[in-house]
Amino acid sequence: MTEQNSALWLPKRGTRFEVGPAAYTPAAQGEVVVRVRAVAVNPVDAIPGLAYRLVLPWLTFPAVIGSDVAGEVVETGPGVTRVKPGDRVLGHAFGVEKSQNRAAEGAFQHYVVLMQHMLSPLPDTLPFEQAAVLPLTLSTAATGMFQKDHLALALPTVSAADRSETVLVWGASTSVGSSAVQLARNAGYRVVATASPRNFDYVRSLGAAEIVDRNSSTAVAELVERIGESPLAGTLAIGNGSLKPTIAVAARTTGSKRVASAMPSLFVRMGARRASRLGVTVSGIWGGTLKDNEIGPAIYADFLPAALASGVFRAAPDASVVGHGLDAIPEALRQLKQGVSAKKLVVTL
Incomplete structure:
Protein backbone atom coordinates (compact mmCIF):
# COMPACT_ATOMS: atom_id res chain seq x y z
CA MET A 1 0.00 0.00 0.00
CA PRO A 135 -18.60 3.16 18.81
CA LEU A 136 -17.22 4.27 22.21
CA THR A 137 -20.59 4.98 23.77
CA LEU A 138 -22.02 1.71 22.43
CA SER A 139 -19.02 -0.15 23.81
CA THR A 140 -19.34 1.57 27.18
CA ALA A 141 -23.04 0.76 27.48
CA ALA A 142 -22.52 -2.83 26.34
CA THR A 143 -19.61 -3.36 28.73
CA GLY A 144 -21.66 -2.20 31.72
CA MET A 145 -24.78 -4.08 30.75
CA PHE A 146 -23.53 -7.44 29.50
CA GLN A 147 -20.12 -8.25 30.97
CA LYS A 148 -20.26 -10.76 33.81
CA ASP A 149 -18.34 -8.43 36.13
CA HIS A 150 -21.03 -5.75 35.72
CA LEU A 151 -24.79 -6.30 35.21
CA ALA A 152 -24.51 -9.59 33.26
CA LEU A 153 -27.77 -9.00 31.40
CA ALA A 154 -29.03 -11.23 28.59
CA LEU A 155 -27.55 -10.25 25.22
CA PRO A 156 -29.60 -8.27 22.67
CA THR A 157 -31.07 -9.76 19.50
CA VAL A 158 -33.08 -8.30 16.63
CA SER A 159 -36.21 -10.12 17.83
CA ALA A 160 -35.97 -10.43 21.61
CA ALA A 161 -38.94 -11.68 23.62
CA ASP A 162 -40.14 -9.38 26.41
CA ARG A 163 -38.82 -10.21 29.86
CA SER A 164 -40.54 -9.56 33.18
CA GLU A 165 -37.65 -7.42 34.45
CA THR A 166 -36.70 -3.74 34.32
CA VAL A 167 -33.41 -1.98 33.60
CA LEU A 168 -32.86 1.48 35.07
CA VAL A 169 -30.81 3.88 32.93
CA TRP A 170 -29.89 7.10 34.74
CA GLY A 171 -28.74 9.62 32.12
CA ALA A 172 -30.66 8.19 29.17
CA SER A 173 -30.30 11.21 26.87
CA THR A 174 -26.49 11.04 26.97
CA SER A 175 -24.62 9.26 24.21
CA VAL A 176 -23.98 6.24 26.45
CA GLY A 177 -27.57 6.32 27.66
CA SER A 178 -28.91 6.44 24.10
CA SER A 179 -27.19 3.14 23.36
CA ALA A 180 -28.07 1.66 26.75
CA VAL A 181 -31.82 2.21 26.37
CA GLN A 182 -31.82 0.58 22.93
CA LEU A 183 -29.61 -2.33 23.99
CA ALA A 184 -31.86 -3.05 26.97
CA ARG A 185 -34.99 -3.00 24.83
CA ASN A 186 -33.37 -5.26 22.25
CA ALA A 187 -32.54 -7.65 25.08
CA GLY A 188 -36.23 -7.73 26.03
CA TYR A 189 -36.08 -5.59 29.16
CA ARG A 190 -38.50 -2.83 30.16
CA VAL A 191 -36.59 0.45 30.56
CA VAL A 192 -37.16 3.09 33.22
CA ALA A 193 -34.94 6.12 32.66
CA THR A 194 -34.03 9.63 33.73
CA ALA A 195 -33.42 12.69 31.55
CA SER A 196 -34.15 16.39 31.48
CA PRO A 197 -37.79 17.10 30.53
CA ARG A 198 -36.73 18.64 27.20
CA ASN A 199 -35.34 15.21 26.22
CA PHE A 200 -38.30 13.07 27.36
CA ASP A 201 -39.66 12.60 23.82
CA TYR A 202 -36.20 11.67 22.54
CA VAL A 203 -35.69 9.05 25.26
CA ARG A 204 -39.19 7.70 24.67
CA SER A 205 -38.35 7.30 20.97
CA LEU A 206 -35.43 5.06 21.96
CA GLY A 207 -37.77 2.70 23.79
CA ALA A 208 -37.99 3.86 27.41
CA ALA A 209 -41.32 2.98 29.03
CA GLU A 210 -41.09 5.46 31.92
CA ILE A 211 -39.00 8.63 32.30
CA VAL A 212 -38.34 10.75 35.39
CA ASP A 213 -36.77 14.22 35.57
CA ARG A 214 -33.23 13.58 36.80
CA ASN A 215 -33.19 16.99 38.52
CA SER A 216 -36.38 16.37 40.50
CA SER A 217 -35.98 16.44 44.28
CA THR A 218 -38.23 13.37 44.40
CA ALA A 219 -36.52 11.47 41.57
CA VAL A 220 -35.63 8.46 43.71
CA ALA A 221 -39.19 8.03 45.02
CA GLU A 222 -40.61 8.52 41.53
CA LEU A 223 -38.30 5.88 40.07
CA VAL A 224 -39.16 3.40 42.79
CA GLU A 225 -42.84 3.95 42.01
CA ARG A 226 -42.37 3.65 38.23
CA ILE A 227 -40.32 0.47 38.59
CA GLY A 228 -43.08 -0.91 40.77
CA GLU A 229 -43.28 -4.66 41.31
CA SER A 230 -41.17 -5.47 38.23
CA PRO A 231 -37.81 -6.67 39.59
CA LEU A 232 -34.72 -4.75 38.56
CA ALA A 233 -32.37 -6.66 36.28
CA GLY A 234 -29.69 -4.02 36.82
CA THR A 235 -28.94 -0.30 36.89
CA LEU A 236 -26.68 1.83 34.70
CA ALA A 237 -25.49 5.10 36.28
CA ILE A 238 -24.33 7.67 33.72
CA GLY A 239 -23.25 11.25 34.33
CA ASN A 240 -22.35 13.49 37.23
CA GLY A 241 -24.38 12.89 40.37
CA SER A 242 -25.79 9.59 39.14
CA LEU A 243 -24.34 7.20 41.71
CA LYS A 244 -26.03 8.32 44.92
CA PRO A 245 -29.62 8.22 43.60
CA THR A 246 -29.17 4.97 41.66
CA ILE A 247 -27.77 3.26 44.74
CA ALA A 248 -30.81 4.48 46.67
CA VAL A 249 -33.21 3.13 44.03
CA ALA A 250 -31.47 -0.26 43.90
CA ALA A 251 -31.65 -0.51 47.69
CA ARG A 252 -35.40 0.19 47.69
CA THR A 253 -36.52 -2.13 44.88
CA THR A 254 -36.63 -5.88 44.32
CA GLY A 255 -34.32 -7.79 42.02
CA SER A 256 -30.69 -7.07 41.17
CA LYS A 257 -28.71 -4.85 43.53
CA ARG A 258 -25.97 -4.26 40.95
CA VAL A 259 -25.15 -0.77 39.69
CA ALA A 260 -22.67 -0.29 36.83
CA SER A 261 -21.26 3.23 36.75
CA ALA A 262 -19.64 5.19 33.95
CA MET A 263 -18.27 7.70 36.48
CA PRO A 264 -14.49 8.16 37.05
CA SER A 265 -12.96 5.42 39.18
CA LEU A 266 -12.44 7.65 42.26
CA PHE A 267 -16.18 8.38 42.46
CA VAL A 268 -16.99 4.71 41.88
CA ARG A 269 -14.78 3.62 44.78
CA MET A 270 -16.38 6.19 47.08
CA GLY A 271 -19.88 5.14 45.99
CA ALA A 272 -19.08 1.45 46.39
CA ARG A 273 -18.25 1.89 50.05
CA ARG A 274 -21.55 3.65 50.69
CA ALA A 275 -23.48 1.15 48.59
CA SER A 276 -22.15 -1.91 50.40
CA ARG A 277 -23.84 -0.75 53.60
CA LEU A 278 -27.16 -0.87 51.72
CA GLY A 279 -26.55 -4.27 50.17
CA VAL A 280 -25.82 -2.76 46.73
CA THR A 281 -22.79 -3.67 44.57
CA VAL A 282 -21.20 -0.96 42.42
CA SER A 283 -18.77 -1.57 39.55
CA GLY A 284 -16.90 0.92 37.39
CA ILE A 285 -17.10 0.63 33.60
CA TRP A 286 -14.08 0.95 31.31
CA GLY A 287 -15.47 0.96 27.78
CA GLY A 288 -12.55 -0.87 26.20
CA THR A 289 -12.64 -4.17 28.07
CA LEU A 290 -15.24 -5.83 25.81
CA LYS A 291 -12.64 -6.16 23.04
CA ASP A 292 -10.96 -8.86 25.13
CA ASN A 293 -14.00 -11.03 25.87
CA GLU A 294 -17.13 -12.45 24.28
CA ILE A 295 -19.14 -9.22 24.55
CA GLY A 296 -17.22 -7.35 21.82
CA PRO A 297 -18.03 -9.79 18.98
CA ALA A 298 -21.50 -10.44 20.42
CA ILE A 299 -22.33 -6.75 19.91
CA TYR A 300 -20.32 -5.75 16.83
CA ALA A 301 -20.52 -8.99 14.85
CA ASP A 302 -23.62 -10.86 16.02
CA PHE A 303 -26.04 -8.02 16.82
CA LEU A 304 -25.22 -4.62 15.34
CA PRO A 305 -25.04 -5.33 11.57
CA ALA A 306 -28.53 -6.85 11.41
CA ALA A 307 -29.91 -4.42 14.00
CA LEU A 308 -28.79 -1.36 12.02
CA ALA A 309 -29.98 -2.85 8.73
CA SER A 310 -33.43 -3.70 10.11
CA GLY A 311 -33.83 -0.44 12.01
CA VAL A 312 -34.37 -2.00 15.45
CA PHE A 313 -31.25 -0.15 16.63
CA ARG A 314 -30.36 3.31 15.42
Whole structure:
Protein backbone atom coordinates (compact mmCIF):
# COMPACT_ATOMS: atom_id res chain seq x y z
CA MET A 1 0.00 0.00 0.00
CA THR A 2 1.25 3.50 -0.84
CA GLU A 3 -1.50 5.65 0.69
CA GLN A 4 -0.28 8.90 2.21
CA ASN A 5 -1.50 9.16 5.79
CA SER A 6 -1.76 12.14 8.11
CA ALA A 7 -2.94 12.43 11.69
CA LEU A 8 -3.83 14.81 14.49
CA TRP A 9 -0.93 14.29 16.86
CA LEU A 10 -0.75 14.97 20.57
CA PRO A 11 3.02 15.51 20.86
CA LYS A 12 3.16 15.11 24.66
CA ARG A 13 1.12 15.68 27.80
CA GLY A 14 -0.11 19.23 28.21
CA THR A 15 0.63 20.34 24.63
CA ARG A 16 -1.60 21.37 21.75
CA PHE A 17 -2.62 19.10 18.91
CA GLU A 18 -0.65 19.24 15.67
CA VAL A 19 -1.61 17.93 12.22
CA GLY A 20 1.25 16.08 10.59
CA PRO A 21 2.29 13.08 8.50
CA ALA A 22 1.76 9.58 9.88
CA ALA A 23 2.93 6.18 8.72
CA TYR A 24 0.47 3.97 6.87
CA THR A 25 0.31 0.75 8.91
CA PRO A 26 -0.71 -2.42 7.02
CA ALA A 27 -3.33 -4.76 8.47
CA ALA A 28 -1.97 -7.66 10.53
CA GLN A 29 -3.75 -10.85 11.62
CA GLY A 30 -7.38 -10.11 12.42
CA GLU A 31 -7.01 -6.41 11.57
CA VAL A 32 -8.61 -4.08 9.06
CA VAL A 33 -7.39 -0.74 7.70
CA VAL A 34 -10.15 1.82 7.26
CA ARG A 35 -10.07 5.09 5.32
CA VAL A 36 -11.72 7.34 7.90
CA ARG A 37 -14.60 9.50 6.65
CA ALA A 38 -15.96 10.73 9.98
CA VAL A 39 -14.91 10.76 13.64
CA ALA A 40 -16.78 11.76 16.78
CA VAL A 41 -15.32 13.27 19.93
CA ASN A 42 -15.77 12.06 23.52
CA PRO A 43 -15.03 13.51 26.96
CA VAL A 44 -11.93 11.32 27.33
CA ASP A 45 -10.51 13.06 24.23
CA ALA A 46 -11.05 16.48 25.79
CA ILE A 47 -9.41 16.02 29.18
CA PRO A 48 -6.60 18.50 29.96
CA GLY A 49 -3.19 17.25 28.94
CA LEU A 50 -1.83 16.79 32.46
CA ALA A 51 -4.87 14.70 33.40
CA TYR A 52 -3.65 12.02 31.00
CA ARG A 53 -1.23 10.99 33.75
CA LEU A 54 -4.22 9.93 35.84
CA VAL A 55 -6.62 8.63 33.18
CA LEU A 56 -4.15 7.15 30.66
CA PRO A 57 -0.83 6.91 32.53
CA TRP A 58 0.54 4.32 30.10
CA LEU A 59 -0.02 6.39 26.94
CA THR A 60 3.08 6.72 24.77
CA PHE A 61 3.73 10.10 23.12
CA PRO A 62 3.50 11.37 20.46
CA ALA A 63 0.00 9.89 20.42
CA VAL A 64 -2.98 9.73 18.09
CA ILE A 65 -6.13 9.56 20.20
CA GLY A 66 -9.82 9.16 19.36
CA SER A 67 -12.15 6.15 19.41
CA ASP A 68 -15.11 6.72 17.07
CA VAL A 69 -14.58 5.81 13.40
CA ALA A 70 -16.75 5.49 10.31
CA GLY A 71 -15.30 4.94 6.86
CA GLU A 72 -14.39 2.48 4.10
CA VAL A 73 -12.30 -0.68 4.36
CA VAL A 74 -9.15 -0.42 2.22
CA GLU A 75 -7.20 -3.47 3.41
CA THR A 76 -7.83 -6.64 5.41
CA GLY A 77 -5.28 -8.78 7.20
CA PRO A 78 -4.97 -12.57 7.41
CA GLY A 79 -7.96 -14.24 9.04
CA VAL A 80 -10.41 -11.43 8.29
CA THR A 81 -13.63 -12.82 6.87
CA ARG A 82 -16.36 -10.40 7.96
CA VAL A 83 -15.55 -7.46 5.66
CA LYS A 84 -13.71 -6.75 2.41
CA PRO A 85 -12.16 -3.67 0.75
CA GLY A 86 -14.82 -1.17 -0.23
CA ASP A 87 -17.22 -2.04 2.60
CA ARG A 88 -18.64 0.86 4.62
CA VAL A 89 -18.12 0.29 8.35
CA LEU A 90 -18.11 1.85 11.79
CA GLY A 91 -15.60 0.75 14.39
CA HIS A 92 -14.11 1.32 17.81
CA ALA A 93 -10.45 2.36 17.61
CA PHE A 94 -8.27 1.30 20.55
CA GLY A 95 -5.05 3.26 20.15
CA VAL A 96 -5.18 4.66 23.69
CA GLU A 97 -5.89 1.31 25.37
CA LYS A 98 -3.07 -0.01 27.57
CA SER A 99 -2.98 -3.30 25.66
CA GLN A 100 -2.65 -1.53 22.29
CA ASN A 101 -1.06 1.88 22.95
CA ARG A 102 -0.01 2.70 19.40
CA ALA A 103 -0.71 5.62 17.10
CA ALA A 104 -1.79 3.36 14.22
CA GLU A 105 -4.99 2.52 16.13
CA GLY A 106 -6.01 6.07 17.08
CA ALA A 107 -9.12 7.39 15.33
CA PHE A 108 -7.93 10.92 14.52
CA GLN A 109 -6.16 10.14 11.23
CA HIS A 110 -7.01 9.30 7.63
CA TYR A 111 -6.06 5.59 7.75
CA VAL A 112 -6.67 3.69 11.00
CA VAL A 113 -6.12 0.08 12.03
CA LEU A 114 -9.17 -1.58 13.62
CA MET A 115 -9.85 -5.02 15.10
CA GLN A 116 -12.10 -7.17 12.92
CA HIS A 117 -14.41 -8.10 15.81
CA MET A 118 -14.87 -4.47 16.88
CA LEU A 119 -16.39 -3.09 13.68
CA SER A 120 -19.74 -3.41 11.93
CA PRO A 121 -20.82 -3.02 8.30
CA LEU A 122 -23.17 -0.11 7.64
CA PRO A 123 -26.44 -0.08 5.72
CA ASP A 124 -26.27 2.17 2.66
CA THR A 125 -28.86 4.49 4.22
CA LEU A 126 -26.66 5.36 7.23
CA PRO A 127 -24.29 8.29 6.53
CA PHE A 128 -20.74 8.12 7.86
CA GLU A 129 -21.19 11.18 10.06
CA GLN A 130 -24.19 9.65 11.82
CA ALA A 131 -22.57 6.22 12.15
CA ALA A 132 -19.56 7.81 13.88
CA VAL A 133 -21.63 8.71 16.96
CA LEU A 134 -21.81 5.08 18.09
CA PRO A 135 -18.60 3.16 18.81
CA LEU A 136 -17.22 4.27 22.21
CA THR A 137 -20.59 4.98 23.77
CA LEU A 138 -22.02 1.71 22.43
CA SER A 139 -19.02 -0.15 23.81
CA THR A 140 -19.34 1.57 27.18
CA ALA A 141 -23.04 0.76 27.48
CA ALA A 142 -22.52 -2.83 26.34
CA THR A 143 -19.61 -3.36 28.73
CA GLY A 144 -21.66 -2.20 31.72
CA MET A 145 -24.78 -4.08 30.75
CA PHE A 146 -23.53 -7.44 29.50
CA GLN A 147 -20.12 -8.25 30.97
CA LYS A 148 -20.26 -10.76 33.81
CA ASP A 149 -18.34 -8.43 36.13
CA HIS A 150 -21.03 -5.75 35.72
CA LEU A 151 -24.79 -6.30 35.21
CA ALA A 152 -24.51 -9.59 33.26
CA LEU A 153 -27.77 -9.00 31.40
CA ALA A 154 -29.03 -11.23 28.59
CA LEU A 155 -27.55 -10.25 25.22
CA PRO A 156 -29.60 -8.27 22.67
CA THR A 157 -31.07 -9.76 19.50
CA VAL A 158 -33.08 -8.30 16.63
CA SER A 159 -36.21 -10.12 17.83
CA ALA A 160 -35.97 -10.43 21.61
CA ALA A 161 -38.94 -11.68 23.62
CA ASP A 162 -40.14 -9.38 26.41
CA ARG A 163 -38.82 -10.21 29.86
CA SER A 164 -40.54 -9.56 33.18
CA GLU A 165 -37.65 -7.42 34.45
CA THR A 166 -36.70 -3.74 34.32
CA VAL A 167 -33.41 -1.98 33.60
CA LEU A 168 -32.86 1.48 35.07
CA VAL A 169 -30.81 3.88 32.93
CA TRP A 170 -29.89 7.10 34.74
CA GLY A 171 -28.74 9.62 32.12
CA ALA A 172 -30.66 8.19 29.17
CA SER A 173 -30.30 11.21 26.87
CA THR A 174 -26.49 11.04 26.97
CA SER A 175 -24.62 9.26 24.21
CA VAL A 176 -23.98 6.24 26.45
CA GLY A 177 -27.57 6.32 27.66
CA SER A 178 -28.91 6.44 24.10
CA SER A 179 -27.19 3.14 23.36
CA ALA A 180 -28.07 1.66 26.75
CA VAL A 181 -31.82 2.21 26.37
CA GLN A 182 -31.82 0.58 22.93
CA LEU A 183 -29.61 -2.33 23.99
CA ALA A 184 -31.86 -3.05 26.97
CA ARG A 185 -34.99 -3.00 24.83
CA ASN A 186 -33.37 -5.26 22.25
CA ALA A 187 -32.54 -7.65 25.08
CA GLY A 188 -36.23 -7.73 26.03
CA TYR A 189 -36.08 -5.59 29.16
CA ARG A 190 -38.50 -2.83 30.16
CA VAL A 191 -36.59 0.45 30.56
CA VAL A 192 -37.16 3.09 33.22
CA ALA A 193 -34.94 6.12 32.66
CA THR A 194 -34.03 9.63 33.73
CA ALA A 195 -33.42 12.69 31.55
CA SER A 196 -34.15 16.39 31.48
CA PRO A 197 -37.79 17.10 30.53
CA ARG A 198 -36.73 18.64 27.20
CA ASN A 199 -35.34 15.21 26.22
CA PHE A 200 -38.30 13.07 27.36
CA ASP A 201 -39.66 12.60 23.82
CA TYR A 202 -36.20 11.67 22.54
CA VAL A 203 -35.69 9.05 25.26
CA ARG A 204 -39.19 7.70 24.67
CA SER A 205 -38.35 7.30 20.97
CA LEU A 206 -35.43 5.06 21.96
CA GLY A 207 -37.77 2.70 23.79
CA ALA A 208 -37.99 3.86 27.41
CA ALA A 209 -41.32 2.98 29.03
CA GLU A 210 -41.09 5.46 31.92
CA ILE A 211 -39.00 8.63 32.30
CA VAL A 212 -38.34 10.75 35.39
CA ASP A 213 -36.77 14.22 35.57
CA ARG A 214 -33.23 13.58 36.80
CA ASN A 215 -33.19 16.99 38.52
CA SER A 216 -36.38 16.37 40.50
CA SER A 217 -35.98 16.44 44.28
CA THR A 218 -38.23 13.37 44.40
CA ALA A 219 -36.52 11.47 41.57
CA VAL A 220 -35.63 8.46 43.71
CA ALA A 221 -39.19 8.03 45.02
CA GLU A 222 -40.61 8.52 41.53
CA LEU A 223 -38.30 5.88 40.07
CA VAL A 224 -39.16 3.40 42.79
CA GLU A 225 -42.84 3.95 42.01
CA ARG A 226 -42.37 3.65 38.23
CA ILE A 227 -40.32 0.47 38.59
CA GLY A 228 -43.08 -0.91 40.77
CA GLU A 229 -43.28 -4.66 41.31
CA SER A 230 -41.17 -5.47 38.23
CA PRO A 231 -37.81 -6.67 39.59
CA LEU A 232 -34.72 -4.75 38.56
CA ALA A 233 -32.37 -6.66 36.28
CA GLY A 234 -29.69 -4.02 36.82
CA THR A 235 -28.94 -0.30 36.89
CA LEU A 236 -26.68 1.83 34.70
CA ALA A 237 -25.49 5.10 36.28
CA ILE A 238 -24.33 7.67 33.72
CA GLY A 239 -23.25 11.25 34.33
CA ASN A 240 -22.35 13.49 37.23
CA GLY A 241 -24.38 12.89 40.37
CA SER A 242 -25.79 9.59 39.14
CA LEU A 243 -24.34 7.20 41.71
CA LYS A 244 -26.03 8.32 44.92
CA PRO A 245 -29.62 8.22 43.60
CA THR A 246 -29.17 4.97 41.66
CA ILE A 247 -27.77 3.26 44.74
CA ALA A 248 -30.81 4.48 46.67
CA VAL A 249 -33.21 3.13 44.03
CA ALA A 250 -31.47 -0.26 43.90
CA ALA A 251 -31.65 -0.51 47.69
CA ARG A 252 -35.40 0.19 47.69
CA THR A 253 -36.52 -2.13 44.88
CA THR A 254 -36.63 -5.88 44.32
CA GLY A 255 -34.32 -7.79 42.02
CA SER A 256 -30.69 -7.07 41.17
CA LYS A 257 -28.71 -4.85 43.53
CA ARG A 258 -25.97 -4.26 40.95
CA VAL A 259 -25.15 -0.77 39.69
CA ALA A 260 -22.67 -0.29 36.83
CA SER A 261 -21.26 3.23 36.75
CA ALA A 262 -19.64 5.19 33.95
CA MET A 263 -18.27 7.70 36.48
CA PRO A 264 -14.49 8.16 37.05
CA SER A 265 -12.96 5.42 39.18
CA LEU A 266 -12.44 7.65 42.26
CA PHE A 267 -16.18 8.38 42.46
CA VAL A 268 -16.99 4.71 41.88
CA ARG A 269 -14.78 3.62 44.78
CA MET A 270 -16.38 6.19 47.08
CA GLY A 271 -19.88 5.14 45.99
CA ALA A 272 -19.08 1.45 46.39
CA ARG A 273 -18.25 1.89 50.05
CA ARG A 274 -21.55 3.65 50.69
CA ALA A 275 -23.48 1.15 48.59
CA SER A 276 -22.15 -1.91 50.40
CA ARG A 277 -23.84 -0.75 53.60
CA LEU A 278 -27.16 -0.87 51.72
CA GLY A 279 -26.55 -4.27 50.17
CA VAL A 280 -25.82 -2.76 46.73
CA THR A 281 -22.79 -3.67 44.57
CA VAL A 282 -21.20 -0.96 42.42
CA SER A 283 -18.77 -1.57 39.55
CA GLY A 284 -16.90 0.92 37.39
CA ILE A 285 -17.10 0.63 33.60
CA TRP A 286 -14.08 0.95 31.31
CA GLY A 287 -15.47 0.96 27.78
CA GLY A 288 -12.55 -0.87 26.20
CA THR A 289 -12.64 -4.17 28.07
CA LEU A 290 -15.24 -5.83 25.81
CA LYS A 291 -12.64 -6.16 23.04
CA ASP A 292 -10.96 -8.86 25.13
CA ASN A 293 -14.00 -11.03 25.87
CA GLU A 294 -17.13 -12.45 24.28
CA ILE A 295 -19.14 -9.22 24.55
CA GLY A 296 -17.22 -7.35 21.82
CA PRO A 297 -18.03 -9.79 18.98
CA ALA A 298 -21.50 -10.44 20.42
CA ILE A 299 -22.33 -6.75 19.91
CA TYR A 300 -20.32 -5.75 16.83
CA ALA A 301 -20.52 -8.99 14.85
CA ASP A 302 -23.62 -10.86 16.02
CA PHE A 303 -26.04 -8.02 16.82
CA LEU A 304 -25.22 -4.62 15.34
CA PRO A 305 -25.04 -5.33 11.57
CA ALA A 306 -28.53 -6.85 11.41
CA ALA A 307 -29.91 -4.42 14.00
CA LEU A 308 -28.79 -1.36 12.02
CA ALA A 309 -29.98 -2.85 8.73
CA SER A 310 -33.43 -3.70 10.11
CA GLY A 311 -33.83 -0.44 12.01
CA VAL A 312 -34.37 -2.00 15.45
CA PHE A 313 -31.25 -0.15 16.63
CA ARG A 314 -30.36 3.31 15.42
CA ALA A 315 -27.23 5.42 15.56
CA ALA A 316 -28.12 7.95 18.25
CA PRO A 317 -27.97 10.70 19.35
CA ASP A 318 -28.02 12.97 16.31
CA ALA A 319 -24.67 13.98 14.86
CA SER A 320 -23.75 17.66 14.87
CA VAL A 321 -21.00 18.21 12.28
CA VAL A 322 -18.52 20.80 13.54
CA GLY A 323 -16.32 20.94 10.46
CA HIS A 324 -14.19 19.06 7.94
CA GLY A 325 -10.58 17.95 8.23
CA LEU A 326 -8.23 16.97 11.03
CA ASP A 327 -7.68 20.59 12.00
CA ALA A 328 -11.39 20.89 12.87
CA ILE A 329 -11.15 18.31 15.67
CA PRO A 330 -9.71 20.71 18.31
CA GLU A 331 -12.71 23.01 17.76
CA ALA A 332 -15.05 20.04 18.26
CA LEU A 333 -13.25 19.26 21.52
CA ARG A 334 -13.58 22.90 22.60
CA GLN A 335 -17.32 22.81 21.98
CA LEU A 336 -17.59 19.48 23.82
CA LYS A 337 -16.05 21.03 26.94
CA GLN A 338 -18.81 23.65 26.90
CA GLY A 339 -21.41 20.88 27.12
CA VAL A 340 -23.83 19.19 24.71
CA SER A 341 -27.22 17.56 25.19
CA ALA A 342 -28.85 14.78 23.18
CA LYS A 343 -26.34 15.15 20.33
CA LYS A 344 -22.77 14.18 19.50
CA LEU A 345 -20.11 16.32 17.87
CA VAL A 346 -18.62 14.95 14.66
CA VAL A 347 -15.89 15.96 12.19
CA THR A 348 -15.80 14.65 8.61
CA LEU A 349 -12.49 13.73 6.95
